[in-house]
Each structure stands twice: as structure tokens, then as C-alpha cells.
Amino acid sequence: MNGTPDDPEPPEGDLARTPMTSEPATLKRSTRLVLTDVPDSWAWMRFDLLIRIVPFVVAFAALYELDSHRAALGWSAGRAGIQLAFAALAAPVMFAAAVAIQLWLTRRRGALSIPANTRDAWFQAGFYVINGPVEEAFFRGLVQGGLGVLLGVPAAFAIATTSYVLYHRLGRWPWPDTFATALVGAPLGLAFWLLPGPPSLLGVSIAHIAATCGFLGPGPYLLRKLGLL
Numbered sequence: 278m279n280g281t282p283d284d285p286e287p288p289e290g291d292l293a294r295t296p297m298t299s300e301p302a303t304l305k306r307s308t309r310l311v312l313t314d315v316p317d318s319w320a321w322m323r324f325d326l327l328i329r330i331v332p333f334v335v336a337f338a339a340l341y342e343l344d345s346h347r348a349a350l351g352w353s354a355g356r357a358g359i360q361l362a363f364a365a366l367a368a369p370v371m372f373a374a375a376v377a378i379q380l381w382l383t384r385r386r387g388a389l390s391i392p393a394n395t396r397d398a399w400f401q402a403g404f405y406v407i408n409g410p411v412e413e414a415f416f417r418g419l420v421q422g423g424l425g426v427l428l429g430v431p432a433a434f435a436i437a438t439t440s441y442v443l444y445h446r447l448g449r450w451p452w453p454d455t456f457a458t459a460l461v462g463a464p465l466g467l468a469f470w471l472l473p474g475p476p477s478l479l480g481v482s483i484a485h486i487a488a489t490c491g492f493l494g495p496g497p498y499l500l501r502k503l504g505l506l
Contacts, residue, residue, distance in 0.1 A: 308383060308506055312393035315400050322404050330407065333415040340419055348475055349422040351414075355477025363472055364483035371461065371484050375491025378457050380500055386451060389506065391497040401494030409486035413478045416441040416462070417469040422476055430470055438462040461488045 341347050354360060383389045392398040421430075421437035428436075441462040445455045465481040472480065490496060500506050 307387055309388040310501065310506060311388070311390045313390055314393050314397050318392075318397055318401050318404070330411050333411050337414045337419050340423060344423065344426075346423075346426045349426050350418040351422050351469060351476040351478040352418065353475055353477055354479050355472070356474030357479065359473055360477050360480035361483075363468060363480040367464075367468070367480070367484040368487035371464075371488040372491035372496070374460065375488045376496040376500065378460065379492050379496055380505055382453055382457065383497075383500075383506060385453065389497055391501050391506070392494055395498070398495045398498040402490050405489040405494065406486055409489055410478065410482040412441070413465070413469075413482045413485050417466060417481055418476075418478055421466055421469060425470075434466045434470055438466045441466075457492075461485065 337350070341350055341352060344350065379389070392401060416437050420440060421433045424433035424436055427433075438459065442455060442459045445458050446452075465484060468484070469476060469478070469481050497506070
């Protein structure tokens with residue numbers, strides 16, 4: 278996941294996704310909506326690519342090249358049919374759940390950053406297509422898969438899921454939003470662990486993209502279009 282739904286300053290790290298730099302709009306008395314366009318989104322994306330996406334990719338690639346147990350990192354399609362079937366089932370469920378959770382949290386916090394138009398919604402979605410697999414490679418592949426070889430899978434699952442959730446605080450997410458990421462981290466960690474066949478990042482990456490697009494960018498845009506905010 279990524280973004281900071283209610284922070285007016287561009288956050289650091291994974292969640293530099295929702296800068297509040299565009300025009301504010303109050304559509305309902307209790308909810309302040311901040312509308313963003315492509316230049317606003319690109320402003321935090323450039324920063325995020327440098328401080329998070331690139332380092333995560335480098336770390337995963339380095340361990341993959343050095344690790345004799347590289348299969349545990351999930352850099353394969355595994356049993357592709359099962360991976361894609363999981364993604365086909367999980368992606369719409371996680372998108373819808375993320376939209377619903379964002380709506381509930383927004384009504385509690387009273388503020389949300391939303392794409393002002395379809396152009397920015399698609400632009401953000403394109404970034405999340407990159408972000409999802411990169412986060413999965415780092416937390417499910419590198420942390421869970423790598424530590425699973427050393428500590429056993431149950432301990433690695435617990436460490437990877439906990440670190441995934443808490444790392445969202447680096448982007449200054451409120452605690453309720455931070456804890457909500459467990460609803461992505463836990464099921465995807467279990468799927469990476471338990472789906473039949475060799476470990477694979479394929480299915481969990483697709484589901485992760487859907488969840489992020491439900492919680493940030495396209496999901497909030499849909500909520501606004503439906504008149505729910």
C-alpha cells in the first residue's frame with residue numbers, strides 16, 4: 278500500500294503518495310477533500326522512486342544473486358495457473374475491501390486526497406502497478422522468503438507482516454490507516470506461504486496492486502464519483 282490520506286505534507290518513504298498540494302474542496306461538512314492532478318502526483322513519485330522503489334529493487338536483486346536458496350524469494354511464476362486463479366479471486370475482493378475501508382477511515386479522520394480527474398487516477402494506478410510488485414518482492418520475497426530459510430516460515434511470516442505494517446508509519450500514516458495495512462500484509466503473506474507449488478510473487482503482486490488502487494488514487498476517485506464522500 279502507499280500514500281498518506283490526510284497529511285498535508287508529502288510524506289517520506291513508501292507512502293509519499295498523497296500530497297495535499299492541489300485545490301481543496303469541501304463536498305460534505307465533515308469531510309475535507311483535496312484534489313490532485315498529475316503534476317502533484319509526479320512530485321511525490323519522483324521522490325519515492327529514489328528513496329524507496331530503487332533501494333528495494335537493489336536489495337532484492339543483490340540477495341537474489343548472492344543467495345543459494347534463491348527459489349525461496351519467489352522470483353518465478355510458481356504454478357502459474359494457481360497463481361493466476363488466486364489473483365483473479367483476490368484482486369476484486371481486495372479492491373472492494375480497500376475502497377470500503379478507506380471510506381470508513383475517511384469519515385473518521387475527516388480528510389482525504391483524491392485525484393481530480395481520470396488522468397490523475399490512471400497516472401497513480403500506473404505507479405501502483407510498479408509499487409505493488411516491488412513491495413511484495415521486498416516484504417514477501419526478501420524478508421519472508423529469505424528469513425524463512427534461516428528462521429522457519431512461521432517466524433518469517435510474522436516478521437515480514439509486522440514490518441510491512443509498521444513501515445507505513447514512515448510515511449506518517451495515522452495509526453488506524455497503518456493498522457489497516459495488516460488486511461493486505463497478512464493474507465498476502467499467507468498466500469505466499471501456503472499456495473501450492475514453488476513460492477511465487479505473481480499472485481500476491483497482482484492482489485497487492487488491486488488493494489492499493491482501492492485504498493488510494495482510483496478507489497477514492499470512485500468514491501467521489503459515486504457521491505459517497
